[in-house]
Amino acid sequence: MDIVPIPADTYKLGFIGAGKMAESIARGAVRSGVIPASRIFTASHSNSSRGDAFQSFGVSLLSSNDDVVRESNVVIFSVKPQVGIVINHSHSLFLITAAFNCIFTPFSPPVAAVKDVVLKLNPLLTKNKLLVSVAAGVKLHDLQEWAGHNRFIRVMPNTPAAVGEAASVMSLGGAATEEDANLIAKLFGSIGKIWKADEKYFDAVTGLSGSGPAYIYLAIEALADGGVAAGLPRDLALKLASQTVLGAASMVTGTGKHPGQLKDDVTSPAGTTISGVHELEKGGFRGTLMNAVVAAAKRSRELA
């Protein structure tokens, strides 16, 4: 059975799940001219402000996910990976305490919201449609089983999609074509950078680009605190800290030089910068960051 190519200049794009990630992708795509809002669809949400958010830049709001799928050549599943609360040992004490305090919290076994949604839409998900999932931790093997075919692309974006600077990785399902991949690359290229990789790397990707922004938020706060300790007013310290991190990262992405080389370029003999670097080395700064990435990747594997 031949794969019908997605018409590159006229395809329609549907979002199943009208959340923040979907909005970021839709806004980015429209803003950069990848696809006009008139060709983008999503379904009205229990929370009407979500519908308003999409309509405010021209996306069409349909009554149901079924309608969205019918309208679309490319369907992006942007619902949460799961609903409900995961029970683990650390929660059992809370359960006991909650019972004594007469607080009833309905713990339910983990339910994959994306699984339910895909299964329910299965009859409408023909092979003519390119399916995409951005659900963290949900594997292509399962997605393809629920959908009934292999024309799926899995993407792991990250939260800076909201400001158009995502770091995303995609993995192609069994029947996704090169053209399909290029289409998705253009879409996600409008909200940041995207690379292709084997799905086996996705736990490590989660530990690095998925969780990484939080490590940098800590770093920016600490740089600001250091500035304040050195005498700066808080407001200036925080602005300098965030702009400094932005600028340094831009130097790496913009010059293509190795970060070690860039560090060498700016550490003059017995200068201020090398004293700062020395403190970082004394404190095992780099090892600690490695620990963070490795731990988060390990946690990602455990949650699978």
Next chain:
Amino acid sequence: MDIVPIPADTYTLGFIGAGKMAESIARGAVRSGVIPASRIFTASHSNSSRADAFQSFGVSVLSSNDDVVRESNVVIFSVKPQVVKDVVLKLKPLLTKNKLLVSVAAGVKLHDLQEWAGHNRFIRVMPNTPAAVGEAASVMSLGGAATEEDANLIAKLFGSIGKIWKADEKYFDAVTGLSGSGPAYVYLAIEALADGGVAAGLPRDLALKLASQTVLGAASMVTGTGKHPGQLKDDVTSPAGTTISGVHELEKGGFRGTLMNAVTAAAKRSRELA
């Protein structure tokens, strides 16, 4: 003696010292339309490739620093800190109060600059190396006779290569420790994130690209949303998730304290070098 305002739409800009920082500022200003290259001047350098670099985007290269000063309403001293004193003293007779003088020399104080120049219409700017990619973090301090309009002109110029804020000169050692030296700390962080990715199984190339884009994106979230970084961290640490495990490792390792140490040590070194 009244200060003659610098004509905002027709002023000419001269660079004394045709190095990388001067080139970054000049390119940024031209690229963003702040000032056309035809109104920018510098002097030919012992190293002719520097002159080529400037001429390649339309800046005029004159025979001497004297000529540059004569041509310019605004003069930026972008020579190395060790030579700025000699350079300013030598040009002093030409440095009238009609000219706005600017220094980007690290660690060189307004008091000294103004003494060497013979007047107080000076602005000191501490930029940082990401000026090269248009994302500098700069701080300016006004000398005794620099006007608000002078400050606005400099803010526009340096705004074309990143962000700039005004601050009292007494903060400049701390600024050096943070935005001056800070990029190096981030280069170490990016390398370590990439190493962590490789330890977790990623190919090196992908790990490095993800690491640098992740840092860029996270910083963009702080600058773009205006939210406190602590709040942004709260927003992305779901219960028993991957991110909070990573954060826990950072806290165990005293990550934040170590970064504070770096900033305070560099600021201290800056004071020692003064």
